[in-house]
Amino acid sequence: MNYFQKRYRIVSQLLLLILIGCQSPDSISGRIENAPKDSKIYLIKPGNLRSVAAPYFGTVVDSASIFSNGDFNFSDMPEIKTSELFELAVQPQGKAPNYLKTENPLEANFMPIVLEPGSHVSIYSDWFQFQKRYSIKMPSKNNKALLKLRDINVQAFKTYLNNKNWHVEDGSELLAKEKALLNYQKALMNFANETKELLPALVALRWVSPENDYERVPEFLVEQCKSRKKNYPEHPWVKELCEMASPENLPVLVGSTFPNLKLPLISGDTLDIKTMMGKKLTIVDLWASWCAPCRKENREILVPLWDKYHDQGLNIIAYGLESDLSYWKTAAERDGADRWFQASDLQGDDADFLKKIRVQTIPANFILDAEGMVIAKNLHGKALEHLVNTYFE
Known part of the structure; x- marks a missing residue:
């Protein structure tokens, strides 16, 4: 191999690395069974941690029509340089693209997904139980973790919250409702505390309270900040998490001295x-x-x-x-x-x-x-x- 051939090979490899580094996923495609006529699936990008699993706050970055046989294919994917969290949401005609149903995972119309440079993603689901029946072909570690979180979420909801009818005028019923909600949240918090994957952990954190109300579980935020800050100190969402977990923003914590007021x-x-x-x-x-x-x-x-x-x-x-x-x-x-x-x-x-x-x-x-x-x-x-x-x- 002469000098010019070596130079050409080196330059070609460098260009390839640069292209790979900025490469967007080839596509997201799949099938949504039982989709109504003229319905669409949207790819949504949360702008910050508080926007994850929050209705109307994410930005739509691509959309695809769902055909009569249920097939869809995104064609204008955003460029990404590293693993990033997005959300897929299905909407009927006339509905706001970034409206997310967060109250009941059995009926949720969205699912978080981690996209990585150069990957092709193929999914399958059902219109009426999009999150519950969502599956992904050959999922990455991040997406495997999200599927596990989805299963935990569904099971915990069924166990503690689904079809419960608390009478709000009865004091004991109100406390029973709060206890059930806390047990549901604990299942999600346990996942966040155990998983090594950052983005699925942050999704779990947001599913604990889509309303961003952590008054009853502030210690969870503190522990998540400590854990994630070690490995991802510069991640903007970790910085946001740690700001949320700052003691001056939280009720007096277990282990702290109560103020002498x-x-x-x-x-x-x-x-x-x-x-x-x-x-x-x-x-x-x-x-x-x-x-x-x-x-x-x-x-x-x-x-x-x-x-x-x-x-x-x-x-x-x-x-x-x-x-x-x-x-x-x-x-x-x-x-x-x-x-x-x-x-x-x-x-x-x-x-x-x-x-x-x-x-x-x-x-x-x-x-x-x-x-x-x-x-x-x-x-x-x-x-x-x-x-x-x-x-x-």
Whole structure:
């Protein structure tokens, strides 16, 4: 091989590498059974982490008509240089292309997909259960992980949420609904914590709460930030995740010291939390006279725990989301909750105390040890009883 042949070969290889580096997927094609006439499938690009699995927020980058036999083929794929997350969504004529059904995975009209440079993707699904019946031929590691996440999501939804009918006026039903939702979320959080694949983990994180409400599971965000930051410190979505997981944006975390704030009491005094803490254990309870599950918790859980353990070092500091002093006093007296400290700024849910601990949802509680560290939170009913009993006995 002479000098010019060697030079030509080297230049050709370099050009090939450059082309491969910027190469877009050859295509996405496949079949969607039972698609209505004039329907389409759209390729959507989430612009940031908060846009993943969020209706109307993604940007449509390509579309394809679904023919009468169900076949489709994208023809104008975007160029990509590395693995990127997109979403496929099927829509009938006249529907917004980036509308995603996120409430029920059994009826979801979209599915996340990771595209990689130079790959050809072939999928199959059904119009009426697009996400549930979605399959992909010879999936990559990322897409295998997404399929596994889909299966976990479907099973957890069926187990904990599907066809449940909670009566919102009944306090115990509201707590049962919250418990079921948390169990559903735990299945997705466990996947995110266990998978090594970044993009599927971030999809799981967004499926935990499409509304971007992580008030009840902030520790999950913190752990995900720590985990993903190690391997992907410069990824823009990891940076966004870690911003969401910043302590000043979250409720007081388990393992943190509860802030020693001053609270106005129903008695007229103003005391700081440290002064009111129990010698061994303190329950900071957020409630309201109009909150049915809170009132039920007062009578059936907190009063018995107080009677049993107050002399052994248990104290309760209750903060009421109240605006009327008389309603507050009457509710506390009727429930027997006037036995422990009752505090409120009488500013309803706009109180500074709630803003400082970054809580919006009740019933809520924080369980503190003798040093004021949060050892658990948002435990109710039997779970709260068990923790307190175990702690003292």
